[in-house]
Amino acid sequence: MKITRLSTYRVAPRWMFLKIETDEGLVGWGEPVVEGRARTVEAAVAELGELLIGKDPARINDHWQSMYRGGFYRGGAVFMSAIAGIDQALWDIKGKALGVPVYQLLGGLVRDRMKTYCWVGGDRPADIIAQIHDRVALGFDTFKMNACEELGLLDSGRAIDAAVAKVAEIRAVFGNSIEFGLDFHGRVGWPMAKTLIRELEPYRPLFIEEPVLAEQAEYYPRLAAQTAIPLAAGERMYSRFEFKNVLHAGGLAIVQPDLSHAGGISECMKIAAMAEAYDVALAPHCPLGPIALAACLHVDFASWNAVLQEQSIGIHYNADGELLDYIVNKDAFAMEQGSVRPFVLPGLGLEIDEARVIERSREVSDWRNPLWRHADGSVAEW
Incomplete structure (x- = not known):
């Protein structure tokens, strides 16, 4: 089995879903997102996806290490969230391929x-x-x-x-x-x-x-x-x-x-x-x-x-x-x-309503967290 495609869908209220497809028809779903920075994570998923196309989805550990260690810079909210959603989708595929829940x-x-x-x-x-x-x-x-x-x-x-x-x-x-x-x-x-x-x-x-x-x-x-x-x-x-x-x-x-x-x-x-x-x-x-x-x-x-x-x-x-x-x-x-x-x-145990996901992704707006300020005008932690 080989990975053929990664597709992302930003949906309300502030989520992003990832679909990984394979040449045998099995698909896996993940949820890579940083709330308020979905487009940034989307770009990171696309870049990391280049490492996965044509590869065996079952080699989850190797893919994780390749994504994490394959670049000189690592860590942080955006990068690790992109890896997280991809990892979830790969486990989803593996469980479906073997006919068992991920646990x-x-x-x-x-x-x-x-x-x-x-x-x-x-x-x-x-x-x-x-x-x-x-x-x-x-x-x-x-x-x-x-x-x-x-x-x-x-x-x-x-x-x-x-x-x-x-x-x-x-x-x-x-x-x-x-x-x-x-x-x-x-x-x-x-x-x-x-x-x-x-x-x-x-x-x-x-x-x-x-x-x-x-x-x-x-x-x-x-x-x-x-x-x-x-x-x-x-x-x-x-x-x-x-x-x-x-x-x-x-x-x-x-x-x-x-x-x-x-x-x-x-x-x-x-x-x-x-x-x-x-x-x-x-x-x-x-x-x-x-x-x-x-x-x-x-x-x-x-x-x-x-x-x-x-x-x-x-x-x-x-x-x-x-x-x-x-x-x-x-x-x-x-x-x-x-x-x-x-x-x-x-x-992962879910049947995703893909038609609904695609429909809602066409009309989504970018969620942003509030920017709070103290009484003196300085920025406050939200």
Whole structure:
């Protein structure tokens, strides 16, 4: 079998799908994207695709190494996201060729179901209580929300109090009947992170995500030393080489590689294994589309230390397109009390509605994340 063509499709709300075709008629699908930079990743996929045409798709490890090591410069969000989507599609082909789900190729199941969680509240947390009530009615009991709006390196007690008040209200309404993680989203610098984490402790969030940016990872162990709240990070780390340094330094209780940013299934299985060696849990980052989520779940089903899976049903980004819009077998993601069962179909386990993908790709606009500013006019972290 030989690879004959790579085609990309940018689709709403902010996703990009990749189709890899072969001379035997089998196709694989991946989801290579950097949210807000889809066209840039699209160009990277086209360049890397030159290494794959005419090659055997089954040689996934060799293709990964060729793409990663074949050029002098490597790493980073765009390059690793391009590799990630290609890697996903190659695993999809291999599973289909052998007639088994990808998790079987990764060593088989370590669990019978995978717990997922929902987003609530939006970029600037609002209507949280009502949204949680709606999701609880659907069977979910675990959630994530942004912890705060933009914070300055030195900010007021009022800003801290406003963030804490929202969390206090959640506990007052729901008690311990639900769990929730709080995403600092890299909006909080080291000086204010110390204060905000301390003030949030009485409300026992399940975890705090990206307490500071990955560029400030040296503060993870220092923050962890002052709190009992588990700290999580990893969505803006792109290979095992970045996770290696963070795991060695300590501080994180949960790593969150993104299967569409951190080199795909091949790389994230290695990251998961590294994390397990440090007694660190895995909770893949995935506010993206169905192919990315499927890739995450295959890693989860084959990784003992996987504890939670993010998914994007109802997320605030999805106004123009939902998780199930582009797949035929919508029951693949059927939720039972917030958990997903292993896929049955071979490969990634999805039947992509290709006609729908092509149609929506013709009318898509380029999504951009907001550009926030502080009161003094300086750029704020979103």
